[in-house]
Amino acid sequence: MKTLKIKLIAIILFASMSNINAQTTNTFKDSRDGKTYKTVKIGEQVWMAENLAFKANSGCWAYNDSLSYVDRYGYLYSWETSKNVCPSGYHLPTKVEFETLLNNYGGSKNSKANYVALMSNKSSGFAAILSGWHDSDGFVYIGEATSFWTTSAFGNDNAWIMSIYNNPKIAIMISYKRSSGQSVRCLKD
Numbered sequence: 477m478k479t480l481k482i483k484l485i486a487i488i489l490f491a492s493m494s495n496i497n498a499q500t501t502n503t504f505k506d507s508r509d510g511k512t513y514k515t516v517k518i519g520e521q522v523w524m525a526e527n528l529a530f531k532a533n534s535g536c537w538a539y540n541d542s543l544s545y546v547d548r549y550g551y552l553y554s555w556e557t558s559k560n561v562c563p564s565g566y567h568l569p570t571k572v573e574f575e576t577l578l579n580n581y582g583g584s585k586n587s588k589a590n591y592v593a594l595m596s597n598k599s600s601g602f603a604a605i606l607s608g609w610h611d612s613d614g615f616v617y618i619g620e621a622t623s624f625w626t627t628s629a630f631g632n633d634n635a636w637i638m639s640i641y642n643n644p645k646i647a648i649m650i651s652y653k654r655s656s657g658q659s660v661r662c663l664k665d
Contacts, residue, residue: 610657
């Protein structure tokens with residue numbers, strides 16, 4: 477009975493995800509540094525399918541201070557820097573725009589379904605990678621979690637982020653310190 481229930485949940489999840497037109501992929505070139513990024517259309521939104529890897533003048537960190545990590549993980553940005561780092565034609569998403577992304581994959585109440593969809597290139601094309609983040613403890617959680625800044629503030633010191641954790645497997649919206657370094661996924665204007 478338990479196996480049947482798990483298979484039924486998997487079938488329902490796959491059926492709901494297959495209704496989203498998430499496999500419309502493309503690329504664009506950042507005119508600032510010539511880097512080419514993959515994009516994916518999910519619902520009506522066009523997302524970067526890779527973490528931003530543009531070197532900002534300040535508020536920007538390479539994991540373990542090594543440029544060899546930038547190609548895979550992109551840079552980590554402070555909140556202030558993240559608001560101005562997306563290339564022309566793209567912007568840092570709001571909390572509501574990330575919630576729309578999550579709603580396309582099970583809604584804000586189904587963080588497990590969101591995790592499965594956002595981590596799987598085949599399901600969504602978003603292809604999140606567990607790039608960790610930077611805070612007062614240094615570089616933490618690489619391979620365990622990742623978070624993406626929104627433009628939406630939370631109080632005087634925090635801002636909203638979409639966080640994806642490997643254990644437990646969830647994707648949720650939470651608030652976090654603006655001084656921390658988080659990944660950026662830009663959304664087409």
